[in-house]
Amino acid sequence: MVNKKVRFGIQNGLNVARLGLGEEQQLMAYMLADKLGYDSVWSMDHTNVPQWSNAIVNDAWILLAAASQVTSNVMLGTCVTDAVRRHPSTVALQTITLDRVSKGRAILGIGAGEAQNINDFGIQWDKPVSRLEEQLQVIQVIRLLFESSPSNRVSFEGKFYTLKNACLQAKSIQQPRPPIYIAAGAQRTLEITAKYGDGWLPIAYTPELYEYHSRIIAEKAKENNREDNIERCLDFDVYFTDDPEESWLRLRSALKVSLYKPELLKVYGMEPPKDFDFRKYFTEYAMSKPELMQKMREAAQQIPDSIARSAIGLGKPDDIIPTIERFIKAGVQHFIIRFWGEGYYKNIELFGRKVIPYFNDTKG
Numbered sequence: 011m012v013n014k015k016v017r018f019g020i021q022n023g024l025n026v027a028r029l030g031l032g033e034e035q036q037l038m039a040y041m042l043a044d045k046l047g048y049d050s051v052w053s054m055d056h057t058n059v060p061q062w063s064n065a066i067v068n069d070a071w072i073l074l075a076a077a078s079q080v081t082s083n084v085m086l087g088t089c090v091t092d093a094v095r096r097h098p099s100t101v102a103l104q105t106i107t108l109d110r111v112s113k114g115r116a117i118l119g120i121g122a123g124e125a126q127n128i129n130d131f132g133i134q135w136d137k138p139v140s141r142l143e144e145q146l147q148v149i150q151v152i153r154l155l156f157e158s159s160p161s162n163r164v165s166f167e168g169k170f171y172t173l174k175n176a177c178l179q180a181k182s183i184q185q186p187r188p189p190i191y192i193a194a195g196a197q198r199t200l201e202i203t204a205k206y207g208d209g210w211l212p213i214a215y216t217p218e219l220y221e222y223h224s225r226i227i228a229e230k231a232k233e234n235n236r237e238d239n240i241e242r243c244l245d246f247d248v249y250f251t252d253d254p255e256e257s258w259l260r261l262r263s264a265l266k267v268s269l270y271k272p273e274l275l276k277v278y279g280m281e282p283p284k285d286f287d288f289r290k291y292f293t294e295y296a297m298s299k300p301e302l303m304q305k306m307r308e309a310a311q312q313i314p315d316s317i318a319r320s321a322i323g324l325g326k327p328d329d330i331i332p333t334i335e336r337f338i339k340a341g342v343q344h345f346i347i348r349f350w351g352e353g354y355y356k357n358i359e360l361f362g363r364k365v366i367p368y369f370n371d372t373k374g
Contacts, residue, residue: 018366208239248347
């Protein structure tokens, strides 16, 4: 893994949905981040978040295209698009178009998808990880669609997708193509990241789990004869507060739910309840099945507070800097921040003025 200057971005994701911010307010956040020297801005790619009835959920690609017209420096990424709802030609062309209208600032963040965005719409959801691998073969390894043109038509025969003398008719500004960052949190997707990814973009991690998975990516990249230039990113939650202990009591249960996954339990030597089926939760969970969420909430409470708290930036800037430093030591190079709590713009500015300069001065 190549050492790089630490980078910081913001995500308009579930944190913004919870606040009910519309497109103009979200664009203001992107503009503020651009002005304050953040490196990137990101948009979640959801169809809905019905747990918050006041949420406004726009199309990520169109919102980022709008952001490209009111920002000048930040990279623009999806956090993340899934490999289930769209054909590879659509993802490839959306990425190229965003890269063109932003003058070379697009990042394709992609993952295997989640039930909330898929089940309610009748979309096939049998083997999401296999579908992700197939899509990335089309986009990344064979590079057929990015390299295609009317004079260079391409064909592909796969289990999920077929191309027959197909072509796109636009080229990206970034060459050979915009970077692809993969959301991965288990052995199979980590291997896909090592084989195809330009970046790794996980969510809900502790420093110990991050370091362990980063080593797996490095080992698998070597097995694939790849130089490990894969940028290590992290979707990281920050909660500014003058009273971290009181805030922790309110955040604790939800944070443990977000962290609860087999890989984390394995790193810390914990066993899940025998009657809890992780696969069923991640492939069937939707707002229409609250009983699955309740089982998850109950099971997740076995995570000790000390482990859960290591995953979040909580308190004042001086409290949050050591947490970020622990993640940097674990290998993180690019933090994609979700700011929680009230005062969204204030939080973006506080982090930009108090935290980012610290790391520019010490790590630059």
